[in-house]
């Protein structure tokens with residue numbers, strides 16, 4: 089009898105609990121089914137390459153964690169789905185091969201004359217100033233406008249900080265030493281180099297070593313000690329010139345197919361923005377930390393670290409101004425973007441003269 093009573097009591101409690109559950113559910117708004125997204129991210133870099141290749145992996149992991157797996161991004165290195173120089177085309181348009189890409193805007197100079205302004209300008213802004221211009225000085229809005237016809241949404245997603253001038257097997261004593269030299273140097277820096285008498289070529293990072301080794305090119309700039317050591321340029325070139333007048337603070341881009349982005353719920357869009365902003369700073373931190381040790385290793389291996397002679401720098405500065413003026417004349421969009429860029433640079437310089445620069449002087 090007691091047993092039956094107990095069973096009845098349990099049944100009563102169970103039914104009460106279920107009833108209660110039902111009431112709660114009825115009072116709650118109907119929840120939408122959770123939709124998961126699987127995206128592809130194509131890059132212009134070798135797999136897990138220091139800095140450049142690690143950043144998109146970190147981005148994908150961050151997005152995965154923050155979205156609790158609702159947006160899973162698989163990262164493909166250069167050549168896995170498309171080659172480095174095909175990243176833009178793979179992500180743009182109405183039927184993209186990948187939803188996202190990680191590369192550098194100056195690779196698309198042939199398509200969009202103004203694109204290099206969103207990477208780096210010879211004698212232009214450093215990383216800190218680029219970030220100021222892009223995120224607070226109207227640069228990002230211009231970048232959106234420039235990429236809009238390609239159905240692309242760009243975001244800043246890394247900066248290497250100032251680069252090195254490049255690797256040579258001959259001494260650079262005057263500007264005439266550039267004459268006839270074939271050098272891997274992309275973007276506006278390449279235009280300047282060609283006008284100085286050299287022949288600029290653009291090629292993805294993964295092709296530089298073999299090209300330099302086999303004499304397809306005579307010289308090359310890539311990034312800075314951390315990255316250049318990883319490619320082993322110290323084994324095939326003697327002189328490592330500084331500073332990187334051609335790329336004083338290049339921004340690395342994340343490009344997103346706009347249709348794919350617009351189809352995401354708002355919270356996933358916000359997660360992408362936050363993760364991009366995070367790797368944008370993180371890459372700079374990584375280079376800032378890793379470059380010193382790599383420089384020491386290069387020196388130990390007998391690399392001659394040399395400054396460009398000041399006469400060479402002065403010539404390059406003069407030619408850079410010509411190149412920027414001519415590009416502005418030739419393309420109204422370049423003109424519009426460069427106006428914003430150069431006006432901000434002037435203001436940034438005025439303050440940095442009495443802050444960053446004054447402090448560097450004081451510290452020596």
Ligand code: CA
Pocket residue numbers: 251309310311335
């Ligand atoms: Ca470079």
